[in-house]
Amino acid sequence: MWKIIRPYLRNIYRRLIGLKFFFYDYIRYIKFSGWKENFDDIEVRNYKSVILYHGLEKSLSYKVRNPNSGWNNAYQILELLKIADKDKNLGFHEKVSKIVLEKFLSLSENINSEKTQYFIEELKKLNNFNENYKASCGYIEYSKNDYENGILENPEDFFLSRYSLREFKNEIVRDIDIKRALNLSMKTPSVCNRQPWAIYHTSKKEIKDIVLTYQQGNKPFGENIPNLIIVAVDLKAFFSADEHYQHWIDGGLLSMSIMYAFHSVGIATCPLNWSAKPKNDLGLRKSLNIKDNHTIIMVLAVGYPNENNKVCVSPRKTLDDIFYNLEKK
Ligand SMILES: Cc1cc2nc3c(=O)[nH]c(=O)nc-3n(C[C@H](O)[C@H](O)[C@H](O)COP(=O)(O)O)c2cc1C
Structure with a gap:
């Protein structure tokens, strides 16, 4: 029964x-x-x-x-x-x-x-x-x-060499490197070029610990992440009900740009989901200076790669698996 x-x-x-x-x-x-x-x-x-x-x-x-x-x-x-x-x-x-x-x-x-x-x-x-x-x-x-x-002379070299890295070199990424990549990512397109983004960054252990307590998906590597970024989007940029998903889209695009920007200068990242329960979202907001109008899109672990690393292969489907010719019904 x-x-x-x-x-x-x-x-x-x-x-x-x-x-x-x-x-x-x-x-x-x-x-x-x-x-x-x-x-x-x-x-x-x-x-x-x-x-x-x-x-x-x-x-x-x-x-x-x-x-x-x-x-x-x-x-x-x-x-x-x-x-x-x-x-x-x-x-x-x-x-x-x-x-x-x-x-x-x-x-x-x-x-x-x-x-x-x-x-x-x-x-x-x-x-x-x-x-x-x-x-x-x-x-x-x-x-x-x-x-x-x-x-790019060989775009495959660029795109196929990015892997999510979860164990980094034990070294905080220099501010100049962080800012360089983030500056590159500012060229990301957004709806009407509103650029509704907010990027929060820290390398302080006590702050990283708070973020990672509320993020589900950083065990067991979280405690050794050198730098953490929170990608957020400003809800004030959106004016109508039709736009209610737009912040996720603009935020997703920025997140990917940031990852590729870091990759282009030899710094590794691991995206960390913020599919957080309201309880966790509120908990984090209580502890840190994230503005109420900023919706958290995702967290990013950032660090220099070690000489030798192990990464998940995470195999991709073939294009044929997902490709459709768009036709009239
Ligand atoms: C939005 C998003 C959220 C993710 N969240 C996590 C996470 O919480 N923990 C984790 O270890 N990996 C996370 N990942 C990493 C994925 O597992 C990884 O990107 C995927 O397996 C493809 O591997 P690759 O990035 O090495 O190509 C996330 C990726 C994305 C795009």
Whole structure:
């Protein structure tokens, strides 16, 4: 009898637990995402700015652009610039948004329009933007040759030589090496280029111990991990219900970039899942300075490899196992 009931009970239990965990994510999204569009919050305002100016950047980059497009975004950018100016507290994206807006206004099809005159007058009223601020933004000419700078002589050597390493050289990775790899990973694409990331790093034993107590999957190697990184994503960057999974996606992309960036400079990593129960997520947040609006995507162990290492082979399926030609039904 028990044998028959057990799978049913297990199914019910899993559904209820699943609901609880989904609810935890839902509550976090409601509490911390940018959906209220509170533009007094510099971070929310900045994420909104990048969504808008990225629309202009795209419009600027088309070979044949619709000469009437972009104005809607331009007006919204101007409104945010005014709020930022009053706030006297400027973030990266809003400083960039002003430059992109000016590039948009100076397009040959816009420069002499009445609308542009209005914008120029309004922009003159801003007091807190540094006129000398420079940022590479808008669009650039990018040739086939430029793209070819990225060609690896033997890409297989690069991609097939990365393995997750769980036992590292007994040496803390130097800050300069950590920062170099993390800087490379900043080129990771993200939705509308929002770059909603937060990266936490430590090499302090007492902090690593706290993280690893809550992470399920670092036994028995955890205690000797030299450096730990937590990859997180800022929920404030997301404004609507359709985006409720976007932070996992942007965070996943950044995580992989970080791993490849470390690999490209000879430093090994092991991804450590943060498929954590709400209890563990809350426990970690109580102990460490992780901002409430930062959702933890995963943890990364980082270290220099030893001369000789043993790694799991972790064989891969063949491409044929997972490849489908996309066809009409
Ligand atoms: C999101 C994610 C979470 C992971 N979590 C763990 C973990 O908690 N503990 C662990 O030992 N390995 C973890 N791994 C490592 C995987 O086991 C490993 O990437 C996989 O077996 C492929 O091996 P490779 O990385 O050496 O190619 C994780 C990997 C990913 C991508």
